[in-house]
Amino acid sequence: xxxxTQTPKFRVLKTxxxxxxxCAQDMNHxxxxxxxxxxxxxxxxxxYSVGEGTTAKGEVPDGYNVSRLKKQNFLLGLESAAPxxxxxxxxxxxxxxPSGQFFGPGTRLTVL
Amino acid sequence: AQSVSQHxxxxxxSEAASLELGCNYSxxxxxxxxxxxxxxxxxxxxxxxxxxGDPLVKGIKGFEAEFIKSKFSFNLRKPSVQWSDTAxxxxxxxxxGGTSYGKLTFGQGTILTVHP
Numbered sequence: 001x002x003x004x005t006q007t008p009k010f011r012v013l014k015t016x017x018x019x020x021x022x023c024a025q026d027m028n029h030x031x032x033x034x035x036x037x038x039x040x041x042x043x044x045x046x047x048y049s050v051g052e053g054t055t056a057k058g059e060v061p062d063g064y065n066v067s068r069l070k071k072q073n074f075l076l077g078l079e080s081a082a083p084x085x086x087x088x089x090x091x092x093x094x095x096x097x098p099s100g101q102f103f104g105p106g107t108r109l110t111v112l
Numbered sequence: 113a114q115s116v117s118q119h120x121x122x123x124x125x126s127e128a129a130s131l132e133l134g135c136n137y138s139x140x141x142x143x144x145x146x147x148x149x150x151x152x153x154x155x156x157x158x159x160x161x162x163x164x165g166d167p168l169v170k171g172i173k174g175f176e177a178e179f180i181k182s183k184f185s186f187n188l189r190k191p192s193v194q195w196s197d198t199a200x201x202x203x204x205x206x207x208x209g210g211t212s213y214g215k216l217t218f219g220q221g222t223i224l225t226v227h228p
Contacts, residue, residue, distance in 0.1 A: 031214045040121070042202055042218035043156075050213050058215070090155065094214045100146050100158040101216060 002026055004104035006091050012110045013081045021076040021107050023091030031094050032074040033058070033101065034066060036087040043090060049074055081111045114139035116205050118219035125193055126227050133188040133222050135203035144206040145186040146216065147177055151199045159201075162186065173197070198226045 007022040023032065030051050035043040045058030047066040055066045063085060065077045074093075078085060088108050092101040119134040137143065147159040160171025167179040177188045186203060203219040206212055 033215070035218075040220055042116075042220045043204075043216075044218070045215060048213065048215060056213075059217075092156075096214065098144070098161075098163040099214075100148075100161050101214065102158075103148075103156040105155045 004091055004093055004102050006089075006104040006107050008107060009105065010108050012112065013078075014112050015082060017081050018077070018079050019081065019109075020078075021089055021091075021109075023074045023076070023093075023104055024072055025074075025091075025093040025102070025104075026072065027093060027095075027102065028071070029093035029095050029102075030071075031096065032068065033092045034064070034074065034076045035090045035092065036060065036085075037090060037106075038087050046076065046089075081109075083111045085109065086111045114143075114205055114207055114217050116203055116217050116219035118201075118203055118222050120222045121220070122223045122225070124225045124227070127195055128192050129226075131188070131190040131193045131197075131224070133201055133203075133224070135186045135188065135219055136184050137186065137203075137205045137217075138184060139205060139207055141207055145177075145179060146204040146206070147171065147175070147186075147188050148202045148204060148218075149199045150202065150221075156202065159188070193224070193226050195226050195228045197224060199224060 004025045033048040034046040049068040052071040091104040094101045116137045145162040148156040162179045170176045204216040
């Protein structure tokens with residue numbers, strides 16, 4: 001039982017390049033989330049999904065797109081990376097009801 | 113919109129000292145409250161959570177937190193810290209109810225440094 005995994009762990013992009021971050025969970029959770037973590041700002045919700053085939057915007061969605069074609073996977077895309085998107089990205093998942101979120105190990109992204 | 117405020121950005125303690133980290137939230141309805149810990153270079157781990165019932169909740173590694181509804185607070189405490197508690201601590205709130213979909217609003221985080 002791997003929990004929540006993220007690929008890749010590190011990535012360096014040039015401004016304007018695109019990339020996709022992959023999140024996978026093996027706990028059969030319905031809900032999945034993408035956050036970004038910046039110093040002094042805690043974690044901020046980018047997008048989330050409440051089930052396969054559904055996505056919704058969070059607090060800071062601009063510049064990102066997501067897809068949830070399979071229940072266990074949640075992809076975060078950057079179409080044209082900007083230096084302001086330099087951050088650590090965390091994926092999380094949970095089930096409906098009284099439980100906390102389970103987090104992945106994070107992806108450290110640098111945009112030059 | 114809900115918000116979470118953690119009063120201390122950086123707390124420095126010696127081993128065996130007592131710890132209290134403040135957390136206040138703004139939300140008018142039913143809330144679920146969480147404390148997460150992030151050890152250096154690692155992902156967030158759940159320390160404890162409050163959903164209902166006894167407002168004093170106990171978590172892992174000797175941590176506890178008290179929900180005071182009238183003060184909109186959920187402060188984290190530990191009677192005696194250890195060097196291994198050095199980490200960043202995040203308070204988070206989820207507006208309870210089906211349409212909240214488990215979404216969390218996080219505080220800014222408090223870095224705890226414990227000196228041996």
